[in-house]
Amino acid sequence: MNFIARLRKLPPALKGLMFTFIPLAYYLFDKLNYSQAGLSAVLGFFTLTTLFYWRDILPHKRALFSGLLLSFLIIILLNIGFQSTLRDAFGVQQEDVIVVQSIFSTDMAESSEFFIQYARYISLNLALFLGGLVLFWFLFAAGPPPSTVMDKPKARRYWIAATVTILLLAIHFNPTLRKSNPLFYFPENYLRWQADLEEARQLYARLTVTNSDETLNSMIVSEGVGRRTVVVVFGESDTRNNWSLYGYERETTPLLEKVDGLIAFEDVIAADASTIGSITRMLTPATVEQSELWKEKPSVIVMAQRAGYKVHWITNQGTEGRGIVSILAGQSDRSVFTNKGGSRLEGTLDEAVLNPYKAALNDPAEKKLIFVHILGSHPSYNYRYPRTHAVFEGRYDDVVAERLASQGRSIWEITFRNMYDSAIYYQDYILSRLVNELIDRPNESAAWLYIADHGQDVAHNSDFSGHNRRAKEMWEVPMLLWSSDHYDLPGSDIAALRKRPYQADDLEHAILGLLGIEGGYYDSGLDVFSADYNLAQNFPRQLRGSGLDYR
Known part of the structure; x- marks a missing residue:
């Protein structure tokens, strides 16, 4: 045969x-x-x-x-x-x-x-x-x-x-x-x-109605505010517990640690443990208690536009035209979607946002609000960084790896931690580029804000890596603020400012404060950067479905 x-x-x-x-x-x-x-x-x-x-x-x-x-x-x-x-x-x-x-x-x-x-x-x-x-x-x-x-x-x-x-x-x-x-x-x-078409149609119709909200007419720039640029960067799946800036043993954020005048807030809790839940609450009057309010009230994008700001949205999250966040982003004067791959698998490295970001900074508009939404350390972690930044891959004998091994973590989960920390290390490079690009413009009256949508549990509590809303690492996020010398930052006691307890569902008030906008949708008591910040208004902090208490 x-x-x-x-x-x-x-x-x-x-x-x-x-x-x-x-x-x-x-x-x-x-x-x-x-x-x-x-x-x-x-x-x-x-x-x-x-x-x-x-x-x-x-x-x-x-x-x-x-x-x-x-x-x-x-x-x-x-x-x-x-x-x-x-x-x-x-x-x-x-x-x-x-x-x-x-x-x-x-x-x-x-x-x-x-x-x-x-x-x-x-x-x-x-x-x-x-x-x-x-x-x-x-x-x-x-x-x-x-x-x-x-x-x-x-x-x-x-x-x-x-x-x-x-x-x-x-x-x-x-x-x-x-x-x-x-x-x-x-x-x-x-x-x-x-x-998706029907959902988008209904959502666009709802958001169009919010644009005619009468309270918007009260949103104006405070007297004395001239040229101004405010940059808001949203991270992804980023827990501050893996930042060396916050005391983590591995040197994951060396570049950010060198930025003069960068304020790292030490007690910030995510608005929600999901991207959509967090972004809709950080950009709109929606809160943990009133999570659907974003469908009825205008976003901070619309508020800023009404007050005279030109709004840019640059995102490396997914592709154009789908999802709630993309629809909110579509309210901007200019939206740029840089991701050319699948949002959860390979995707596009976050450095893709750098050129559109420079272009937005070069926009001659007198008042600019620029949003940048990066992939950060979204799983799969190994797709979030180039090989040049795979610095923690293969690390099984340092203090972090040995501690995980002593806690019974498998080699598989230690590998995930190594990849996650490499993603944080690459993100440090991206964030430092974004903030330094603004710092290098000395004549700008500007502010730069970074916050992650939520964190990630990467073998922190068990032999598991991923989305775990019952883990504190899912909620404990980094928040950074830099402002130029021209910028009159409220709440001048920096040491006390960085220790303020805060939950990010009230972030729209902080953004409005940085923009110098006042009116019916701004409450200085909920603005974490304001001298009028009221702890009682921000407490108790609620972590939906977690069983955790951050009172």
Whole structure:
């Protein structure tokens, strides 16, 4: 028996296993990331193994199952090619909102232009698709001989086929894997796209109504406030417990520690343990007690515009046009979305915000409010920094790693901590660039504020890393303030100022104070930078769903 005949007589499971080498090859040649390759391999293995089994034990239905086998092989390989093309041409994944929007809102003319513009990538991946299809079919699926399955007792043959069929169905209960199946991807994303459109329409309508709020007419710049630039930077998944600036053993923030006049607040609690919950409360009159108020009241963006400020929003979070934060950002005079990859996987490094940030600072407008929203240390941590900043990877013998090991943390979780600290180290570089860019403009009357949306539990409390609202590290966030000499910062006792207990759901008052705006939506008692700051108004601090007490 020749070699090809032996391959065709392999058991179905081995034939399915052979398929997994195709997505593996795509991964090794950097045409898929590990997640895409893994999901494609699992889907292909179970789908093809199941069909090979049924084709072999039902020889009278061989033509039917050969047709199904060929059809699903084509679908799975086309999906791999689709993902590879998106990665080659745009650096995005099929789950990205920009892909979903483009698929369902592009007309025939735009589609034709797309194929012409990206013919090189499409042709290459089409050739790889055809090569993979022909090679796999010729080696493992063509020809009449059945596999060794027919040597087994009939009852056992059916039992095995039924088992792999059940497993194929069972893996689709995993939402991530189900979304990777093109048979589910397109209908599910079409429904999601329709739902997003309706949600966005309703939200835009609500926010448009808030723009006519009568109290906005009272929002004016205080007398004596001239040219002014205020920068507000939002971090992501950033706990101050991993900053050397706050006493952490590893030197994660060396550059920020060198910035003269930078005030690091020592007792700040996040507005919420989620990005949307925090951002909507920090930018609007919404609070922990009245969390939906952002739908009814204007944002600080609108308030600043009404008082004469030009507002810029620069974000490396996700892509344009989807989600509550993006819709709020859309109220700005100018919005820049720098992320060209998936927001939770590879994404774009935060240095992408630097050039748009410089451009915003160079805007000749007399009064500017600039928001910068970075990815910070959002998981996956290892995608948040370049190799030049992977300084803590492989550290298993320093004081932090040894303490974690003594607490029973696994090597896996210590590795996560090393990657997280490397992300903080790179973020230190980004934040120092942002603040120093403002410092280097000596004639500016300016203020620079940084705060994270929430923290992260990275093996701090158990053998777990990720989102854990019951952990104090999820709530304890860094907050930094720098202001120019021209800036008359209220609350001049810096030592006392940095120790003020604070929860960030009242941040809009602090931003308005920095802008020098007064009116019906500004309360100096809730402005942590004001001499009038009232602790009683900010207490008790509430950590929704945490069980923690920060009174």
